Amino acid sequence: MNYKTKKQIAKISFVYIPLLIIVIIVLIPFLWALSTSFKTLPEFTSETIQYLPKKLNFDNYIFVWTKSGFAKYFVNSIVVSFSSVIIISLLCICNAYALSRYSFKGKNALIIMLLGTQMMPVILYIVPMFSVFKNLSLIDTPLALIIFNVLLQTPFNTLLMRSFVNAIPKEVDEAAMVDGAGKLTILIKIIMPLLKPGFVAVTAFGFIGCWNEFLVAFTFIQTQKKFTIPVGLKSMIGEYSVNYPALAAGSVIALIPPVILFAFIQKYLIAGLSSGSVKG
């Protein structure tokens, strides 16, 4: 056995085989849900388990989309997530720019505050806010969800965005300043266009976070037609405890946006973390 074949064998047994195992473990739950979502109820409950549906029937998808209200949940989730993400991105750019370019009094306190918000269980904020939101008539409104989404997503994404601002040399700002540009002009006209990758990363991760948010929506939204997708799914567990194929179809619908987004932007996350966004 020469050196090259030895190396080849090592690569197969230490890289490709473990990789295959990892990919299988990751994919099986997804594929199993996908397969189940195309099964008819008799097919699903039959004595011997069938790994694949006999044919691709979309009845379960049509059922959850029209009868279980997923069409509404989907629109609600989109509205809440998009509005939240717009605000989150704006706040993140402002915070990240201030943190990256300025030293000011209370800067460390701000960073500790941002990190601190990530330390507390969300339920700790929700319980005391319930009566406050009730007085402000925010219960059962998308605004309640948007407020909490912004609060929960801004701190982490600020730190992520900061690493993207840090990557822009400060000479860029200085040159613009020499040309007589104002501070706000520099931020909007010069820095923001350079922040496109950071903007993509933050919107994508903010969106995934908002799309997946469950606890706040579960607490503050009470009428069914205002449910977001996670709350709708949770309510389906009780409602159709036997109809697993429909549940699977609903899950697949809910999975599509975050999974596709993640596949495209995972390298930004690794790059952002790598350049020390959160590590400081």
Add this chain to the structure above:
Amino acid sequence: MKQTETAKKKISYDKIFPFLLISPTVILILCFMGYPIIRVFYLSMQNYNLKNIFANGYVGFDNFVKLFIKDELFWSSAAITLKWVVSQVGFQLVLGMIVALILNQKFKGRGAARAVALVPWAVSGVLVTMLWTLMYDQSSGLINDLLMKTGIISEKVAWLSNANTFFPAVVVAELWRGVPFFAINILAALQSIPEDVYESSSIDGCGKIKTFIYITLPFLKESIIFATLLRGIWEFNSIDMIFTLTNGGPMNQTTTLPIYMMKTAIIKGNYGYGSAIGVVTFLFLLVFAVLYIKLSHYGGEKNEL
């Protein structure tokens, strides 16, 4: 005279500018996160129960006395939380490290492999519940089927209600989602290790395992401390998955402190007692947070104007 005045104005605007940038976030956080924490302390000293409003009022430390002395569920929840956090963080660290080391190798299709292997990170707690309910289901789940066919078990197991299996079952489902988080963090750290360090070690004739222990691990130390503490806190706080998968059961055996707080306050409407649980949780996590910030040396800046 006029010139110095505008100069003065300019200086004060310069000083205010960063504050203007951060003020919306700070105001939001103080109103919707700072205030609730103060209010939780206030509520924890109240009898505040939506189901029994006539008995509401100030009760001093009664809630805490009851919590620490009479409430067995509080202590069992605390123990379960600890068991949950330790098992999650331990397994996630080891498995996440293995996944990261594999994904850091050079091979064809690495980008696609990373996207697939790390994707559970983007899956919400509720969806983890859905996917794994289908996997664990006693009569039609894939796990029972595969284990029966390979002869590992002889009869179908009710994974989520059997006393011996529900805890490991919930742990496995959360690991499926949590390992990618660790892998992402470690992968990011691995990429910041300069190549030439490895080159010199291979010239010195270090073996793979030696290189890992003496070169890779020390470089990863800070990231590991960071990821472990952050993940510990997140797993401590996680509600979605456990709540939807087992609802804290069977027999409250998966009720962690945040789940206990949620059930007491939101589901049962007992805000006073729920807040007392929240205060204890808060203080507990505060100790952790201080430890974490000390360890991570946060805030060192080099790129200021």
